[in-house]
Amino acid sequence: MTVIGKSVPRLEDRALLTGMGRFAGDRNFDGQLHMRVVRSTVAHGRIVSVDTGAAAAMPGVHAVWTGADVADIPPIDLRPGSALQDLEKCRQHILVQEIVRYVGDPVAAVFADDPHRAEDAAELVWAEIEELPPVVGLMDPPGEFAPGVSTEPAVFEKGYGDVDAAFAAAAHIVECELSVGRHAGVPLETRGALAIWNDAEARLEFHAAAKIPHTNRIALAALLGLELDQLHLFEGHVGGGFGVRGEIYPDEVLVNLAAMHFRRPVKWIEDRMEHLVAANHSREQTHRIRAAVDADGLVRAIDDEFWFNQGAYARTHGATVPTVSATMLPGPYKVPAYRAKGHIRLTNVTPAGTYRGPGRYETSFVREGLLDRIAAELGLDPLDVRRVNLVAPDEMPYERPFEVGGKPIQYDSGDYPKSLQRFLDHIGYDALRRDMAARREAGEMAGAAVICFLELGGDGPFDDVRVEMAADGAVEVVTGVASVGQGAETVIAQVCAETLGIDYAGITVTHGQTDRIERGQGARASRVTVMTGNATHKAALGVRAILLETAAGLLQTAAEELEISGGTIRVAAAPEGGPSVTVADAAAETLRASSGDRIAVEETFENDRATYSFGAQMAAVSVDPRTAGVTVERFAVAYDIGRAVNPMLVEGQLVGGAVQGIGGALLEEFLYDEAGQPLSVTFADYLMPTAMEVPDVECLVLEEAPSTTNPLGLKSGGDPGITGAGAAIAAAIGEAIGRPGSVARLPVSPMRLREILTGPA
Amino acid sequence: MKPAPFEYVIAESWDAAAALLAEHGDDAVILAGGQSLVPVMNFRLAQPAVLVDVNPVADGAYLRIDADRLRVGALTRHVRFEAPQVGGPLGALFPRVARHIAHLPIRMRGTFGGSLAHADPASEWCTLARTFDAVMVARSVRGDRRIDASDYFQAALVNDLADDEVLREIELPALGPDWACGFAEFNRRAGDFAIVQSVAAFELHDGRIVDARIGIGGAAEVPWRADTAEAVLAGAIPSASLFEEAGAAAAESVGELMTDRQASAEMRRDLVRVMVSRALEDALAAGVER
């Protein structure tokens, strides 16, 4: 019996489908106060005064805080290791101290006994702000952003090989400018937090935490001046994470600080308008890129310079997005010489952080757009250009000689050309291209394109797991990860069940509770299945050994000769009906002998290498030449996950990612006017894709190349659906309109596409 | 995202609503389906002191053919138009238009009269009302006032209703069987307000167009009737090239085109041309089906 590799139903679903979900909004404590944040309505300005009198006098209002009340709280730190040059100087205070730097910057916080009253009172807080000229243009020449801080707080280079020599010797040089618009993960559940001071335990408790509770515990304790054991975080259900939810923002700190200060529970639920200006934005970057190319399209070198819009402050992710952009741009291709120069820019807009597929969505679009230009300019087939450049299977493991954290990047395994071919066969590529060509022949604008991408994940450095078994055989897996809806519980239970030979459905998986396990890394960077899966496997092997040892005594057989399956331990070689003992009996016997109440094995899985995997995407679109409207007719994703613990969940990730990626390619964008006023503040103007705009996403989950970085051979699976989606849509539109490589900017709004259609060929 | 405090009162008849409006003056607003009003209240862009809920008004929702007039009660929900309600070419057009209004849950609540009162430049019902020269019947303590569509729409979100008037009925012509009606719109997502839309209709006698109506929404601040395009059609035999010509004339006729980040004025002009010709094609197809 094996359960790894099976699309078994999700353990999470019963609670979610029966209305037992416990999201931030579902949690309440007696006597709780509700917080409402007053936000700057101007993009840049000096606070002259904040009048809180009228608000404080409202019935039900407990307190109103301004910057002065929290002046002793340091600004929010960047995550260890993510800072770069002057970025640390750009950290955000939990309430503005003097200068507001974007529309949405928190100026005051109102605490009242009811959320409506808090909102009414917040309306009466009057901040007099002397407006200053805002910086809005990403590509403006550098200037001063704040005293002693440039609008360009960091510039960095990543590269290897002799780029200049390659360009000097190049047969062809192809160059272009490509940009990705500002958009972000927009979870259906907005952010929320609930904090309570627990007097009995003399500790602060932060409920409705998400994503990285253990990491945030350390950071929050430092901010609040607490010892680590005075603070615990408790994850609830999470209605979407995507990198955005679960970071430490000013709001979450305020809630915790207030609960500590007032010794009353404090609850905060963000509304959608706030979310769209306060939670991290992402993606916005412009690349000026050129390639030195042989006549057959083989890329000898890439030279890229790019500008990344960090917004008004550096947030917890520090320089993560631009750094990953620089190192992942070459993707699945050889690119023997490479140089990327990244400019991190500050502007008076909402700060940026990671969004699902950070740095990869953007640079997949840039790289594949470049390849499409190469194909167009050299008169080559776009797929042939990709084929000549793909890393070959005999080059695995492939070293990309970047120094990232002191180590070169190493692509662990894969047969990229074979995976690509399987995808082409799967989608019927040749027939599709013929069909599209015939439609264009007949006057339609229709086209299909396939692009390739590379994914990374499975990030270490460690994960701890404790597998506990009670006397009745009930198993609890205690982990330091989190669930953002991806099915973490199911996958971990599957790995544990497989190792222990028991039913996965009876296993309880605990995550995101800092009082249950000392350390944890949470759910970030597509790491849970790889890291926690392997840690679970290790710990479960420990429990298995204990059970087998007990069973060996009971069955008078050497432990090595026993096997467990279906919850029963028996002699492997013996015929059916031979001597056996149930796992529960073995557990009871073990605990009786040791007079413990649980068998518990805690293990750490450490890994300093990420997994790298190949993927490809296909988009087929038609364009209405008279409206410049785009219809996505087909969309397909292939992804080599190495070994799929639960193929259904992998497909779920691919589909969800693809939908979000299509959103970023066609619809979603945070726009600002010249004064730095946000124009996308509701779902009427920040356009999320719906079922009507997205076709069924076709998935091909491949298990070509298990990872060599971990015993289970697992690779990451959280991001690949989104990674190449912008690239695929752009390439397909280029094909459809008969101008391959012409889409230079995402999202492709009708207005932008119209410019291309009416512009010079 | 919660509304500012307000007082809530119920009106069970149009007269009661009119009396409440007279009592509270411009502090009061009517609450119909709430699908436009409640969002702007939640954003605190509107902070009315008094909400007069007309949902309980008896017999506020109906579609009736009455001699040559089609009467629509202001409280008739959008969703009702999705299924055929009345015969005739206009009756056949309603479902094809209604499904472009927002999404089903919104159509379940939103009302025909609410759309006309809200007067969004891209409202399907407003464009339709302007196309067919609807008459808006407004009730106040002074009695009923009839307002022609050509006077009713004044600017984006601004209509001719006085503060103390409630819209209770919309009158449309009950088009004869020789009319064919069509609709087309362009938007970025299903259910979004159109960037540009067109309602087009013509009356055919012996294969020739004897009368035509062309309305355009989303292009300018108010719905627009393109009479020069109608003139192009008059007396002609329907054809693709004729419809293109009418589209071009319509595009020329729209005065001040709106510009926003969805579409520049220039793009809107092109879209008018396309939507008008497509609405005419749609009319022709619908006419043939009948």
Ligand SMILES: Cc1cc2nc3c(=O)[nH]c(=O)nc-3n(C[C@H](O)[C@H](O)[C@H](O)COP(=O)(O)OP(=O)(O)OC[C@H]3O[C@@H](n4cnc5c(N)ncnc54)[C@H](O)[C@@H]3O)c2cc1C
């Ligand atoms: C997401 C979304 C998408 C939408 N998309 C579209 C779309 O594509 N096309 C479209 O046309 N509409 C769209 N709408 C708006 C929707 O159709 C509304 O229902 C309509 O605009 C208003 O009707 P209502 O009955 O909800 O009016 P309310 O929201 O109750 O009222 C709107 C305004 O009209 C006034 N009012 C209402 N009834 C009367 C009356 N009888 N007399 C006097 N004043 C009155 C109110 O005081 C208020 O100022 C959308 C709405 C949403 C939320």
